[in-house]
Structures are given as C-alpha cells and as structure tokens.
Amino acid sequence: MSFQTRFIFILSIILHSQIRFAFYSPPLYLGNNTPEPELPVKRKKNILVIDDEPAWLKITSHILRGHGYDVLTAGSGAEALRALKTFRPDLIFSDVRMPDMNGFELVDNLKRNPLTSSTPVIFFSAIDDYDARKVARTLGAVDYLIKPFNEDEVSSVLSRHLPISSEKYDRK
Secondary structure (H helix, E strand, O other), X not given: XXXXXXXXXXXHHHHHHHHHHHHOOOOOEOOOOOEOOOOOOEEXXXXXXXXXXXXXXXXXXXXXXXXXXXXXXXXXXXXXXXXXXXXXXXXXXXXXXXXXXXXXXXXXXXXXXXXXXXXXXXXXXXXXXXXXXXXXXXXXXXXXXXXXXXXXXXXXXXXXXXXOEEEOOOOO
C-alpha cells in the first residue's frame, strides 16, 4: 500500500470517528457524578364550569381556555357530580341558580366529599344579593362574580386564586 493510500485511509478513519462523536452527546454530569437535575414538569390547571345556560357555559369556557386553562363544562349540579367521579379540577366555577340542584347545594355536596372538599369554588350569578354572597362565603366559596362579567374580572379572580400552571404533583 502506498503512502498516499495509507494517508487517505487513516484520514477517513479519523474523519469518520469525529463525525460519529459529533452526533454522540453523553449526559452532562455535575462534579460528583450525579446526573443533571430535571426541570419541573408544568401542567395546565383544570377548571370545571357549571351553568344551566349553554351561552354562559360557552362564554366562560372560552375566556378560561384563552387564559391557558383546561376546561370541562357541566349543564347541571347533578352532571357536575357525575363528572367529578373521574375529573379532578383545580377550581370550580358554578352558577348559583340552577333548576335541579342550585350552586349552594352542589357546594354543600362537594365540601362533604374528601376528594373535593379543598377545591376552591367561585360562584357567579345574575343576582347581586348580599344574602347570596353571605351564604356563598359561609359555604367556603373563594369569590363571587356578577353576570354579566367580563374577561378582566375573570382574569382578576383567577390571578388571586389559581396560577395558570404549577409543578406536577400527585393527586389522591
């Protein structure tokens, strides 16, 4: 084998190994041979919206989705209780006046259930009544909005009671 042939052969081996190493990236290690810590996984918050008026369900869920939340809707208190068997919301938006089960009765049921007792509830209603607000607070509602509400009011309430995302955690 001539010198030129050997040189080309050796050069091709060197180039081949450099290309292979360029695509290989070993995991980064800190000084004590421990792997680099993983960044926390962020998840969207889940909100359950309950109202017997389809238009308000649509408006409210549109506002909430626009702010980065995952939304499930229910058209009645009974439907909400069924949904809560498989869905664990981080917050509940509920109308006060509904035909089969009003919002107060619904929250009373939620507070007696260990899986939902600590879930914050925000009531909304077309009725701006001192007594209704008082009952809502007594039942543990964190806020009360008056219909018609706007996007700024919803944003303000959510920023007080529920950040957009949080670190992943285990749910029981």
